[in-house]
Amino acid sequence: MSVPSIVLRNVSKEYRRDQIRVPVLSELDLEVDQGEFLALMGPSGSGKTTLLNLIAGLDRPTAGEVIVHDQDIAQMSDSAITRWRSANVGFIFQLYNLIPVLSAVENVELPLLLTRLSRRQRRERARTALRIVGMEGREDHYPRQLSGGQEQRVAIARAVVTDPYLLVADEPTGDLDRDTAEEILGLLELLHREFRKTIVMVTHDPLAARRAGRLLRLDKGRLVGDSQSEPTSSLEAAS
């Protein structure tokens, strides 16, 4: 069961602003097992989003290796990494990032435009994804007609519609009230438990972090803690 699917070895990341080097992550080692649900916490500016972007192949380290399923994604060409990302990673953001002029089902279909699926197959898959996140019957609604929690459900459907093995979530409940946040966390748990998705979630919310199987803390670009949190069993919110 504990097969590391993501391995970061001696990873450092710095940005350059004008001539000034801004070190963000330093000599970081991390293993994430296949099917693990990992939460990342830490003060603002500690490098959480930077680390998430490296894991998801959105950015490259300045030094070190980022090995995902035995491939060093830091060494891939830009086009290879784009293909890899669209097949393997689903993204969930704090502010949902839905396209306002597209309906729920059209938003969910977007990642499938890069595949060879027919229009009909795309629509079918998008409907299935919406059903899984509890949005059956809302396929033709536009984002402005949905609540924040419903928008996030649609965004999660869009993240899973290509059946990626990895979901990265950056503050997925940051803009939601407590009850809605719990529903969204229940949905992430469902995807983790029932669909065996590996999930890496950045959060400032200790209650959200507790839903994950493991919690890591970043401080000034270094991983400072590694604790098992108590998994919860509330799947009812997603049913």
Ligand SMILES: Nc1ncnc2c1ncn2[C@@H]1O[C@H](COP(=O)(O)OP(=O)(O)OP(=O)(O)O)[C@@H](O)[C@H]1O
């Ligand atoms: N593209 C960039 N160019 C230059 N500096 C950057 C860039 N992206 C991030 N940084 C800097 O890297 C540091 C870490 O940023 P990051 O967004 O990873 O932190 P974070 O822990 O996710 O913060 P928050 O909790 O506020 O979202 C910050 O000092 C930020 O200003």
